[in-house]
Amino acid sequence: MNKWNEIQLNNFNGPLDLLLHLIKEKEMNIMDINLLELSSQYITYIKEYELLDIEIASEYLVMAAYLIELKSKLLIPKEEVEVDSNYEEQERDDLIRRLMEYHKIKEVTNFFKLKQEDFLKTFSKTKSIIKVAKIDDDELPLAQNNIDIEKFSNIFLRAIEKNKFQRMEVNTINRVDISPEEVAEEIKSFLKNNNINEIDLAKLIELKEFSIRMMVATFLAVLDLAAKKVITLSQNGDEVIVKYLS
Amino acid sequence: MDNNKKIAIVEGLLFLSGDEGTTIEELQFILNEGNIGEIEKIIDKLIDRYSKDKACGLNIQKFAKNKFRLITKKENAEYYTKLANVKTESKLSTASIETLSIVAYKGPISRANVEDIRGVNCETIFYKLKLRNLIEEAGKSQDVGKPMLYKVTDDFLKYFNLNSLDELPKLKEAIEEEKDIFNRGS
Numbered sequence: 001m002n003k004w005n006e007i008q009l010n011n012f013n014g015p016l017d018l019l020l021h022l023i024k025e026k027e028m029n030i031m032d033i034n035l036l037e038l039s040s041q042y043i044t045y046i047k048e049y050e051l052l053d054i055e056i057a058s059e060y061l062v063m064a065a066y067l068i069e070l071k072s073k074l075l076i077p078k079e080e081v082e083v084d085s086n087y088e089e090q091e092r093d094d095l096i097r098r099l100m101e102y103h104k105i106k107e108v109t110n111f112f113k114l115k116q117e118d119f120l121k122t123f124s125k126t127k128s129i130i131k132v133a134k135i136d137d138d139e140l141p142l143a144q145n146n147i148d149i150e151k152f153s154n155i156f157l158r159a160i161e162k163n164k165f166q167r168m169e170v171n172t173i174n175r176v177d178i179s180p181e182e183v184a185e186e187i188k189s190f191l192k193n194n195n196i197n198e199i200d201l202a203k204l205i206e207l208k209e210f211s212i213r214m215m216v217a218t219f220l221a222v223l224d225l226a227a228k229k230v231i232t233l234s235q236n237g238d239e240v241i242v243k244y245l246s
Numbered sequence: 247m248d249n250n251k252k253i254a255i256v257e258g259l260l261f262l263s264g265d266e267g268t269t270i271e272e273l274q275f276i277l278n279e280g281n282i283g284e285i286e287k288i289i290d291k292l293i294d295r296y297s298k299d300k301a302c303g304l305n306i307q308k309f310a311k312n313k314f315r316l317i318t319k320k321e322n323a324e325y326y327t328k329l330a331n332v333k334t335e336s337k338l339s340t341a342s343i344e345t346l347s348i349v350a351y352k353g354p355i356s357r358a359n360v361e362d363i364r365g366v367n368c369e370t371i372f373y374k375l376k377l378r379n380l381i382e383e384a385g386k387s388q389d390v391g392k393p394m395l396y397k398v399t400d401d402f403l404k405y406f407n408l409n410s411l412d413e414l415p416k417l418k419e420a421i422e423e424e425k426d427i428f429n430r431g432s
Contacts, residue, residue: 015366102363105417108415112347115408122305122319123317123323125264127265130262
């Protein structure tokens, strides 16, 4: 079965395009079209493509039907269609109007094609994202905390892994909406109330209050507390020590 | 501010803006310059320098009246296409170009009216042209069913290197000829 792109290979972009081509081929003046001949030509052409994908060729078929209707009216002896002649002329003029309109557009497509060629020869880069320095190095939250951030996050990852095997909580829906700010407050009061100056981060997050359910909130809360200098983080081998400052 | 510094700032801004290009308004804001004429002079100076300097690989495209885009010179295109990360951009098909030119000349226009002129369904083409940001919605028609109207975009003007739609070639007006049709017998 012929497909759409095969029709395009013949350089037709629709039924009007095909009509224009036939007009040109027959050296007919667009203003002086022999509609009878043109209709026959068009229908012959469509017949050759009888196996066309119907869905896609429907427009060509609609045009063919329209031309057959026009042709049949043109073939009826003149006297008998006197009443209808107005309508018939209107139809015919309408087709010629459409053809001319389409012809005008077709004539300028070359302009656009050449302009397109030019455009595709020029290159530019994508718009830059401007990065402007914002915080002084001294102010960087973790600069004072002498830890390897990789180790820090690994402690949380290990805690998550451990939880996966030890508890079957993973499959239960147990939603607690809690913000890092709230967790930070809890950590603060926990350290304060228990009079703890130093604790291993891994032990801290293993405490019931800061369990897997709010791991992300805890992670952010610890970073936030370090940034606000409520705690400091320091490294001791694989351990990260949380030190409560005030 | 010294004029050379202004030129340098404009050049830098053109570089940063890339494909999107920069507008007169943006330049006005950044240079804090009230006089549009002054800004145009600076741009013209840059364009002049780029086009005269054969040892310079850049150029400025002026489009959509007050937009400017820093581009590589087209005569060197074949060399740049040797780059490893070249992305092939499909050219617009003839059908797409036909559809686009109808919207350019007759817009704002509804899809149905474009289809009437082309004699074919244009749904897919409209979708693709919208995706490429070459046409955009331009309100609703007051006709029955209030169909959406479409017009071409600034990206269209960039793509075809036009300052405005006035630069489109004139369509052959056939009013006289059309009269003839009506006078002609069958």
